[in-house]
Amino acid sequence: xxxxxxxKEVIDGADVAIFMKGTPAFAMxxxxxxxxxxxxxxxxxxxxxxxLPDPQxxxxxxxxxxxxxxxxxxxxxxxxxxxxxxxxxxxxxELAETLRAKLGExxxxxxxxxxxxxx
Amino acid sequence: xSTQPLRELLEGAFPDATELAVxxxxxxxxxxxxxxxxxxxxxxxxxxxxxxxxxxxSAPLADGTIHELRIKTKGAA
Numbered sequence: 001x002x003x004x005x006x007x008k009e010v011i012d013g014a015d016v017a018i019f020m021k022g023t024p025a026f027a028m029x030x031x032x033x034x035x036x037x038x039x040x041x042x043x044x045x046x047x048x049x050x051x052l053p054d055p056q057x058x059x060x061x062x063x064x065x066x067x068x069x070x071x072x073x074x075x076x077x078x079x080x081x082x083x084x085x086x087x088x089x090x091x092x093x094e095l096a097e098t099l100r101a102k103l104g105e106x107x108x109x110x111x112x113x114x115x116x117x118x119x
Numbered sequence: 120x121s122t123q124p125l126r127e128l129l130e131g132a133f134p135d136a137t138e139l140a141v142x143x144x145x146x147x148x149x150x151x152x153x154x155x156x157x158x159x160x161x162x163x164x165x166x167x168x169x170x171x172x173x174x175x176x177s178a179p180l181a182d183g184t185i186h187e188l189r190i191k192t193k194g195a196a
Binding site: 079085 | 165166169170173177180181187188189190191
């Protein structure tokens with residue numbers, strides 16, 4: 001079974017999507033936790049997708065994004081990067097700038113955190 | 120895996136690198152940090168810069184010898 005269509009739906013539909021190992025409540029990998037923490041510090045409304053329930057999710061995701069590692073963060077359908085980039089952009093202030101530019105000034109007010117289960 | 124084969128792959132991909140470092144973060148031979156500064160990365164987004172590094176290390180990433188990779192790139196000389 002392919003997850004491609006549903007992954008694309010999430011990427012295109014979510015303001016901020018993070019494909020991670022584990023869930024926001026319990027990240028199973030240091031890098032996923034680093035990326036999520038940086039998004040939280042920037043006040044991003046995060047939709048989290050756990051890739052661990054089925055290895056196929058990760059394969060299909062990487063085929064779409066061309067990015068080999070997890071986590072992967074998307075803003076309005078565009079790949080922002082993995083943990084290192086998201087952290088770097090958060091520290092330079094560019095992450096908040098990007099969020100403001102793509103989601104509007106009040107993006108941090110909702111501060112929603114939701115999860116989507118694919119498997 | 121030692122850091123040397125990774126270093127060689129990166130040297131091949133970034134012959135113009137002014138800074139190139141590979142460190143084994145845990146000593147276990149599978150968690151690595153790479154730092155690459157090269158003029159050829161200038162003008163590229165961070166996503167594109169990191170893609171170049173992933174391409175250079177695609178073999179050890181695909182076969183699992185790199186379990187975790189941290190990347191720091193700069194486009195300056």
